[in-house]
Amino acid sequence: MSQENPFQDPLRFERGVPPCAVVIFGANGDLARRKLIPALYRLAGQRLLPPGFAVLGNSRTPLSDEAFRDKMRESVAGFLEDTPLEEEVWGVLAKALFYVPGDVHDPELYARLAGKLGEIETSFQTGGNVLFYLATQPSQYTPIAQGIGAAGLARGAGWRRLIIEKPFGHDLASARELNRELQRVFDEPSILRIDHYLGKETVQNILAFRFSNGIFEPLWNRRYVNHVQITAAESIGLEGRGAYYQEAGALRDMIQSHLLQVMATIGMEPPASYEAEAVRDERAKLLRSIRIMKPEHVPHDAVAGQYGPASVGGEEAPGFRQEPGVAPDSETDTYAAATFFIDNWRWAGVPFYIRTGKRLPRRVTDAAIHFNAAPLALFAAHNPQCPSQLTPNLLIVRVQPEQGVSLRFLSKQPGVGMTLRPVSMDFNYGESFGSRQSWDYETLLVDAMLGDSTLYIRQDAVEASWAAVQPILDVWSNQRFDFPNYAAGTWGPKAADEMLARCGHAWRNP
């Protein structure tokens, strides 16, 4: 008899999530309340959670199970965004929520967690499967992993996995050190490093777009692509993250993690299969191919910025140094832009411009592939105001707030003559697939319970992305900036425009 279940029907059945317990450290924190519990609620509503499922929350705040459930209910109701809370669905999930208070540095906590997990294993038939989710400050990753290991919780009757959130270290050396500590307790396949950008539909769709359509991949190389621009702009300021952000900065917070992953997804070679390791191999290979900047090139290829106060839409927006929790002489970058080159056969010589910042004019994340202009400007005489060299074909992958793909090309304007005008062909997720869109955390939590690490970041990719930004961090850490150098509500410092202008390019206005 085969070990396979003959009754499975993958075409119709949802992927079967195995019974398990999810232990959330930092369960009373922002991430758990805004993202994790609402995502679990939505999974429960879609019947994607197995009958043998429980959540065990931990934080220092003393709470009973009931008080924890009440708090989580309030969070779910507040953060669902698009639907009202359904009491029936909540009731099912609430019965599976438990709470053990305690300090993660206290060995007794892990003994209590072990006891509670034992009870859950018996009453919920979880088969001993446990997913540890570290929704805490990064400084607590190591003590928690050590506590789990010392209490013998990293091994059991079922599988044991650990999810950590970025930042994975604050530089290359600390990333390696963190990894050493985690791997003392969990082996690499059991460590899931979450980058919620990889859980976004559009980012996953880049793979589908590239590797399931025959028409794009032949153009996806240095012969046809002039350059690539990746933008992640926020219109808001710090929103209470002053203390963290002051230590991190835009380069660490966004480029090292999310945006280099997006770049890797755009630039990677086709994997041999859609298996986790095959995809992760190619992504990591791309990141390892990023040319490491020499210190003397950093001023030329990277720009730091920090926003100053401004009046935006009739309201006074404070500058970064005026934000609560920020030092008045802070040198933190709230804007970062960099030019990366990928030294491989496909991309040699093609600049990848990445920029991110806070208090920019609008919230938008997208990646734009700028194709080369037509070799001959056939209609130039008719279009002095719109030469095709200035309006090349653009393929834009929109990640947020709207998800979709647009293709810009030139078209004849109706009427006499051959006046050209750029037009856009748009695919929008909402229009083609209606309202059905998973949240990134739903996708990633299900994958974690299934043991599918395709959308999680492997350690070699973490190290490669730190290696790519480390020279910039090193130079910036020894530099005094003339901050603030851009006003809130603008597209960043002038130096970022000059960085592209030197190569004959200009930032898009997304």
Add this chain to the structure above:
Amino acid sequence: MTALHSDQILEELRELWASLGKAAEQGDSHGVVRACALTLIVFAEETDDVVSIGETLAELMHEHPHRAIVVRVRRDAPPLLEHRVLAQCWMPFGRRQQLCCERIEILAAEASLPDLAPILLALRAPDLPVVLWYRSERVFESPALPATALAAHKIVVDAASAGDPPAMLRRLAEATAAGLPIADLSWTRLTRWREIVAQVFENPASRALLPRIGEVRVFHPGERIPPEACYLAAWVLDALGREIDVGFEAAAQDGIEFRGTGIQPVHVAGCPRASDSALLREELAILGRDPVYDRALRLAARIAGRERG
């Protein structure tokens, strides 16, 4: 008889979109977006509940925006073809634009069905999949408008509403064997139930019992064995890959029981019935053939024929 011209209908659709756009500009909305991922052609009797059809289509368009062509057939009437066009719109949460789907309603006398095929071909949204949903068994079987003529990517029927379900299963099996992409909502109704059966056997200890199962008994409400029961038994036989005893028993509630020597019977109760829109939503997500269904249909037709004697 009023003549039906596809160009005229398409022109009316264009005018409809122009007027919707204008109305949106004048109102609070920031424009309308025409959403379409497939053409859904619905065949119904004139007496069918048109409001219910409209509600089902409205529920579908959130996940499967479509151009709907609803053909209602009038029995025993002189030739007749009439139409009207309309749009259904909704404002997704957090968006300023309305998303709209278009609908063409055609009232056709049975005698006019042969004239309808070329019109329907012209009205399909170009280059997008076409799904036929037969709510009328009579139209499905009518030689005047064969499903093959419409080059459909999926043909949806409901054997449970057929006058003679075993005969319907046999015809569906023949159609599938002939290459038509058939889907039966009676089968779709089983998905959640089948999923629970599969979950029971996810457990390795339960799976170890499979070779010892010698009989499967399907419980169904009512005297007549419904097509769902035949499908379920057929699916189990196909999954096990061997012949076992199959029995049907009238009962107050749906259920399936696995029996065998030396093992406790494993009983899995049926699930509440899903709405038509939920069933169609599932089918529209799977365009083309479904090999598990095709195999189950073949066996179900055989079982249904045998049970009827």
